[in-house]
Amino acid sequence: MRLLTISGSLRAHSSSGELLRALARLGMPEIDAEIYDGLASLPHFNPDLDREGMALPAPVQALRQSIAEADGLLISSPEYAHGVPGSLKNALDWLVSGPEMVYKPIGLLNPSPRSVHAQASLAETLRTMSTTLVDGACIALPISGRGLDADGILANEELRARLEQVLDAMRAAASLRSPLVKHE
Numbered sequence: 001m002r003l004l005t006i007s008g009s010l011r012a013h014s015s016s017g018e019l020l021r022a023l024a025r026l027g028m029p030e031i032d033a034e035i036y037d038g039l040a041s042l043p044h045f046n047p048d049l050d051r052e053g054m055a056l057p058a059p060v061q062a063l064r065q066s067i068a069e070a071d072g073l074l075i076s077s078p079e080y081a082h083g084v085p086g087s088l089k090n091a092l093d094w095l096v097s098g099p100e101m102v103y104k105p106i107g108l109l110n111p112s113p114r115s116v117h118a119q120a121s122l123a124e125t126l127r128t129m130s131t132t133l134v135d136g137a138c139i140a141l142p143i144s145g146r147g148l149d150a151d152g153i154l155a156n157e158e159l160r161a162r163l164e165q166v167l168d169a170m171r172a173a174a175s176l177r178s179p180l181v182k183h184e
């Protein structure tokens, strides 16, 4: 199973990113988790640049291709001012008009359980985009503010077990996915 993971934080050592690095290092069999690092290079979304028959900006094409090739997506994000970080929402806006997100299994990781607004808003946006939110892979974990890096997260048995459960849920959801929407 190929998973694309996206951090909603551009900070080099953000808790959102460390969570995704921990997931990628879990080493579960048959799971390949790629970390997307192009969020900051996406242009601002402009519907004038997203028209039928028009070449999309290269970073947008690359993101859409990576999503098309993935069996599922995991998004880990902070909350800014009770909302979704602008750079992450910008990426999602670029994906609205394409087919890549439709029925795509998505997990949402929230590294700060007190941040409820961004998570709810992300879920609403992703439902509107016809993605498939995976129940067992949408969780909040107490990471922020503890100074934990990926190794620290993996060293914590409870956190490690929760991340394994997330990957199990994603695996189950990806295996149920209709071949009609599978992008080769």
Ligand SMILES: Cc1cc2nc3c(=O)[nH]c(=O)nc-3n(C[C@H](O)[C@H](O)[C@H](O)COP(=O)(O)O)c2cc1C
Residues within 6 Å of the ligand: 009, 010, 011, 013, 014, 015, 016, 017, 077, 078, 079, 080, 081, 082, 083, 111, 112, 114, 115, 116, 144, 145
């Ligand atoms: C500009 C800004 C606004 C924030 N607004 C909120 C907020 O509304 N609610 C909240 O729970 N945390 C808020 N935070 C705290 C971050 O969500 C928190 O520090 C998060 O763990 C940082 O994520 P990161 O480590 O992945 O970068 C804000 C942080 C910043 C920098």
